[in-house]
Amino acid sequence: MSGNGSIDTGLEEMLYSLARNKGIDPDKTIHIFRLLLDSAGQKGLSDEDLEALTGYRQGEIRKVLRLFYEIHIASYRRGRHPETGATRYYWKIDLETMNINLIRRKKAVLDKLMHRLRHEESTTFYVCPNDGSRYTFDEAFENEFVCPKCGSLLEEEDNTPYIEVLREVTRRLREEIERDEKSIYSG
Numbered sequence: 001m002s003g004n005g006s007i008d009t010g011l012e013e014m015l016y017s018l019a020r021n022k023g024i025d026p027d028k029t030i031h032i033f034r035l036l037l038d039s040a041g042q043k044g045l046s047d048e049d050l051e052a053l054t055g056y057r058q059g060e061i062r063k064v065l066r067l068f069y070e071i072h073i074a075s076y077r078r079g080r081h082p083e084t085g086a087t088r089y090y091w092k093i094d095l096e097t098m099n100i101n102l103i104r105r106k107k108a109v110l111d112k113l114m115h116r117l118r119h120e121e122s123t124t125f126y127v128c129p130n131d132g133s134r135y136t137f138d139e140a141f142e143n144e145f146v147c148p149k150c151g152s153l154l155e156e157e158d159n160t161p162y163i164e165v166l167r168e169v170t171r172r173l174r175e176e177i178e179r180d181e182k183s184i185y186s187g
């Protein structure tokens, strides 16, 4: 949990799974993200700075920076090393772009959940009491209400608890998106 009030805590979870999916060390990704975030308002951190701060290999650090760049949460500017004069790239987290990008992703998640919710609300499901596999009414009907996997008689499922959870989750997410949008576009 970052101390910066404008950063949503869900972002770190998202970065964590994004990094893991791309084969990048997720803990190192979060560590580098926090270091860049803490240095906001300064000139930014070069990959050498990050190497000195973390002890991670440059190759690993560059992978993380490339990921941040690809998902538009970080930007860099060219500068010179204060002593050697060599070209350096200084990285920082781009807060506004990051938040806009985050809202876009949350909306995509909300879309999927709403689709799921409507599907649950409009469909009668059947479940196998033996192996827990789940079928729509049409699928169950085609199989004469017998589980195609194990032959048990299918039972009608009460999916109300699941629907209630989905309603609650989508309600909260929608509120969160509204809050995010207010905080970005009010300033």
Ligand SMILES: [Zn+2]
Pocket: 128, 129, 130, 131, 132, 133, 147, 148, 149, 150, 151, 152
């Ligand atoms: Zn079964």
